Amino acid sequence: MATIKDVANQAGVSVATVSRVLNENGYVHEDTRRKVEEAIRQLNYSPNEVARSLYKKKSKLIGLLLPDITNPYFPQLARGVEDRLQENEYRLIFGNSDESRQKEMDYIQTFVQNNVVGVISSTNDPDADIYAGLKIPVVFLDRTSNDSPSVYADGREGGRLAAREMAKRGSKRITVMQGPVSVRPAMDRFEGAVEVLKELGVPFDVLKTTSFSFTEAEGWAKELFRQYPDTDGVIASNDIVASAVLQEAFRLGKRVPEDIQIVGFDDIPLSRLLTPSLSTIHQPAYEMGREAAGLLMQLIEGSHVEHKIIQYSVQFIERQTTRKVDYDG
Amino acid sequence: MATIKDVANQAGVSVATVSRVLNENGYVHEDTRRKVEEAIRQLNYSPNEVARSLYKKKSKLIGLLLPDITNPYFPQLARGVEDRLQENEYRLIFGNSDESRQKEMDYIQTFVQNNVVGVISSTNDPDADIYAGLKIPVVFLDRTSNDSPSVYADGREGGRLAAREMAKRGSKRITVMQGPVSVRPAMDRFEGAVEVLKELGVPFDVLKTTSFSFTEAEGWAKELFRQYPDTDGVIASNDIVASAVLQEAFRLGKRVPEDIQIVGFDDIPLSRLLTPSLSTIHQPAYEMGREAAGLLMQLIEGSHVEHKIIQYSVQFIERQTTRKVDYDG
């Protein structure tokens, strides 16, 4: 690979001059600029970001930490982040934490070791020391904490919405699936749902689950119907689990939504391709990713940031796993 | 952040000594080692990877280029890659190419600028100059080309399998969905299917599609039944499209698999959660990702590499969108 020195030689100038044309600062005569640019072209030179980073103590790298990209909700967040970042030439060092504290710390450490200028994280513990001690901006995505910059969706309201829509559509014996307690959005949803159900006086049961994994989803679904065989409405902890419940309901010969209604969470792309298509609570994942990236870049570039905590509202997407209502309320 | 110099001061030794204990090379007295380690601990020091990378012209970073992580097949590849790499402390700079040549080149360039030691790419054009010109090892994943190192699945055989199983189960008027022509595995599947269908003399039609996107999948499905309303078997180009076809079939009142059989490709996690669950051609995506990472690391570490091209075999997963056969053949 050609270095700035090679370019300088080729153009018959000093490295300082080359650096000036590269960074478009300082004076440089039009003729020399042309010579330099020509040399750059000839040598197909492009600057070594590592050397830059070392000197400036700043890179064009950003660390992204997600729980598990294998859960279809996260790729959308990731794409939003990436697309927005890419517009400003930032690149991503990416890692999955699997909700493991250790992995999370390891990744954060290598982010720092590689001079990343900012971090976007969907951690379960935004208040952990690792984050507090960071000297670079951090934006929490799909998570929130006190007044740290964060972008997230209103899970609690999502839970309320789900419960309200179920009740409105006549479910009388609802089962609320409670996601992992350590995952904040999961708890928010759960609490929101319970809040409304109590308020409305609708009887309900709770099924605790401890993961969102595909493999376990089927297990939760079976467990659900084993424990509550005559539930007529399920508020699932996310769309994956909802899909498993839907499938299990069919296996048991129940009609959806006639015998049992189901609502999911997230609105992952596949939920509309199910049959019946899945009613769910929509979160604008892609947009949230973009927003987090935008916020982070503002923080990095030091401009004054107005709203450091951005809450997106969620939306009930009526599809076919819930019944129709022809009145309003 | 503390530097090696701080550690040296704190321990009352030179930076060279610190470096020696860090890298466990050269002689260092047990007592000094202890002093240094103590200083490291006290200062919570961890070496600057950027400086290392600059000096050694080698980082612990690897570039991963995937078409679109939003397609549920790719996260599995990505996880395989990441998990394997992580065992050896390599980290990932990650990008989505969207099958765009420009984006691809941009990413490859920044990979190089950041001193990555290797690249894993699912490009549509492994023979492009960008790759040929790279001075670092490249492994093609889910793709292959001549004798460049690659890890991929036998798409052609997948296509044959799909066709054979459809025919065996009695579909008489098959529609083969042809994926994007620029995507090699898609073409392989297609050709494999056509090969067998011709061989067997089963009449078939072809529906050309140009993407794997969720949003367009529904369009292809509608188009399929518009053009070939009485097809009784669909070989879809992947599971996403297959799901859309399944849904559309229901909408049109067709019974699956009685009236029409459907086979997908990839075996993404959600395919088994559909109802009826989707029969499909399984590719060991996670394993392939791991393998690609392992191969790349061998290449990086310069050890002799035996089989540079690794083809995985695929497998027909019989689920509920195909009929049962109680004889064999």
Place this chain on the structure above:
DNA sequence: TTGTAAGCGTTATCAC
């Protein structure tokens, strides 16, 4: 066994 110093490819300061 340990220290000194050169060098990795940049940028920025300061002369000229």
Place this chain on the structure above:
DNA sequence: GTGATAACGCTTACAA
């Protein structure tokens, strides 16, 4: 306008 040169944090000859 342009060119030396120090500095960024590390590793590795080479000396001691």
